[in-house]
Amino acid sequence: MINNKDRIFEVSVDLFSKHGYDGVSIRQIASEVGIKESSIYNHYKSKEAILDAILDYYIYEMTKEEIPVSQAGKNLDVSFDYFYKTGLELYKTKLSEDKMMKITRIILIESYHNEKIRNFVKTAIVGYAVEGWVELFDLMKKKGLIRKDCDSKQLAESFYYYGLFLLIQHFIINYPEDDEKFLNELGPKSVKHMNLLFNSVKVSE
Amino acid sequence: MINNKDRIFEVSVDLFSKHGYDGVSIRQIASEVGIKESSIYNHYKSKEAILDAILDYYIYEMTKEEIPVSQAGKNLDVSFDYFYKTGLELYKTKLSEDKMMKITRIILIESYHNEKIRNFVKTAIVGYAVEGWVELFDLMKKKGLIRKDCDSKQLAESFYYYGLFLLIQHFIINYPEDDEKFLNELGPKSVKHMNLLFNSVKVSE
DNA sequence: GTCTATACCCAGATAGAC
DNA sequence: GTCTATCTGGGTATAGAC
Numbered sequence: 519m520i521n522n523k524d525r526i527f528e529v530s531v532d533l534f535s536k537h538g539y540d541g542v543s544i545r546q547i548a549s550e551v552g553i554k555e556s557s558i559y560n561h562y563k564s565k566e567a568i569l570d571a572i573l574d575y576y577i578y579e580m581t582k583e584e585i586p587v588s589q590a591g592k593n594l595d596v597s598f599d600y601f602y603k604t605g606l607e608l609y610k611t612k613l614s615e616d617k618m619m620k621i622t623r624i625i626l627i628e629s630y631h632n633e634k635i636r637n638f639v640k641t642a643i644v645g646y647a648v649e650g651w652v653e654l655f656d657l658m659k660k661k662g663l664i665r666k667d668c669d670s671k672q673l674a675e676s677f678y679y680y681g682l683f684l685l686i687q688h689f690i691i692n693y694p695e696d697d698e699k700f701l702n703e704l705g706p707k708s709v710k711h712m713n714l715l716f717n718s719v720k721v722s723e
Numbered sequence: 724m725i726n727n728k729d730r731i732f733e734v735s736v737d738l739f740s741k742h743g744y745d746g747v748s749i750r751q752i753a754s755e756v757g758i759k760e761s762s763i764y765n766h767y768k769s770k771e772a773i774l775d776a777i778l779d780y781y782i783y784e785m786t787k788e789e790i791p792v793s794q795a796g797k798n799l800d801v802s803f804d805y806f807y808k809t810g811l812e813l814y815k816t817k818l819s820e821d822k823m824m825k826i827t828r829i830i831l832i833e834s835y836h837n838e839k840i841r842n843f844v845k846t847a848i849v850g851y852a853v854e855g856w857v858e859l860f861d862l863m864k865k866k867g868l869i870r871k872d873c874d875s876k877q878l879a880e881s882f883y884y885y886g887l888f889l890l891i892q893h894f895i896i897n898y899p900e901d902d903e904k905f906l907n908e909l910g911p912k913s914v915k916h917m918n919l920l921f922n923s924v925k926v927s928e
Numbered sequence: 929g930t931c932t933a934t935a936c937c938c939a940g941a942t943a944g945a946c
Numbered sequence: 947g948t949c950t951a952t953c954t955g956g957g958t959a960t961a962g963a964c
Contacts, residue, residue: 540745627835676916683884711881718923
């Protein structure tokens with residue numbers, strides 16, 4: 519049996535992802551849960567607090583199990599393909615839960631007028647991730663897989679921004695679009711893109 | 724002397740770009756223009772109609788002068804660099820008007836819950852533009868500039884999605900950020916990105 | 929074309945009984 | 947922890963005088 523606080527959370531995620539934060543009222547949430555709107559305030563002190571809780575949940579889920587750089591290095595020793603697919607699988611596993619997909623859309627939608635969310639996108643989804651890719655390309659230079667004179671930062675952005683656009687395209691521009699189809703195409707598409715870039719900087723034998 | 728209908732338009736563009744469509748009321752617009760809210764309805768039949776007018780203006784401005792494919796071909800004959808920089812300059816010229824920058828942000832912000840805007844983004848900003856790049860890469864194959872076995876569609880997306888992300892990053896994720904700085908960096912950044920891709924598929928001599 | 933006045937609705941939130 | 951009842955404020959939009 520799921521308690522009302524959790525039901526409010528679930529329903530809010532669902533409605534916010536469909537209509538945006540401003541497009542959903544406390545009354546609608548209450549009605550969907552099957553309680554009166556005043557009861558919501560026993561669980562969350564304001565509407566904004568629900569959104570905060572949703573973001574906190576997302577941040578926790580996305581950051582709880584990371585692949586440490588040391589492990590990334592080992593994976594890379596096996597092969598670049600192995601490394602890449604391992605990372606992609608982990609990301610897809612996290613994202614593929616229905617709730618996480620919905621929250622991803624909420625975050626993309628609301629990042630334009632919610633300071634906290636915009637900051638999360640800017641630092642975690644963009645900044646921190648790009649740094650990770652820079653480290654990786656630096657590592658690949660050391661291992662002699664790519665040329666030493668190429669720009670790791672540019673390479674990281676050239677690769678990763680493409681993937682971020684695919685995300686935005688799915689969650690905003692083409693919405694609503696089949697989630698499973700998107701997740702299935704994400705891998706092959708980004709592999710093709712990576713191959714183009716990799717081909718440009720790899721050390722030929 | 725600028726009439727009130729135009730002032731309503733200008734003020735709406737400004738406020739919508741700052742706070743989003745839902746975040747701005749007819750009262751605010753009227754107050755900023757210096758008239759009563761009821762007067763607005765003499766010029767626009769609803770709030771939605773103002774947004775429609777803004778989108779129509781943007782579409783008109785962005786599509787009124789296109790580089791025809793024939794001209795693109797000639798530019799390409801000069802050199803790839805020349806072609807690329809000509810196109811980029813035209814795009815930057817259109818975008819660099821203050822009003823167009825603001826509307827670009829409105830369009831990116833509102834595309835999640837306005838069918839008409841989402842459709843414009845999907846077909847014109849993404850779909851149509853990608854097709855243009857596909858044509859270009861096909862042309863480059865014919866001219867023997869790039870290898871015939873590479874995938875024009877993937878190349879188009881690999882290139883263009885990067886640029887679209889830069890747009891979203893500036894107008895949403897890093898907002899507010901200096902517009903001029905963005906416009907100045909857009910060229911060099913996308914050239915670097917293009918070089919990486921081009922290097923991967925070019926016909927070596 | 930602008931004004932005053934107002935209709936009508938729905939939002940977020942709170943007080944207090946049970 | 948849920949309810950009924952209510953407060954307060956703001957939203958879009960219209961009617962009709964000037």
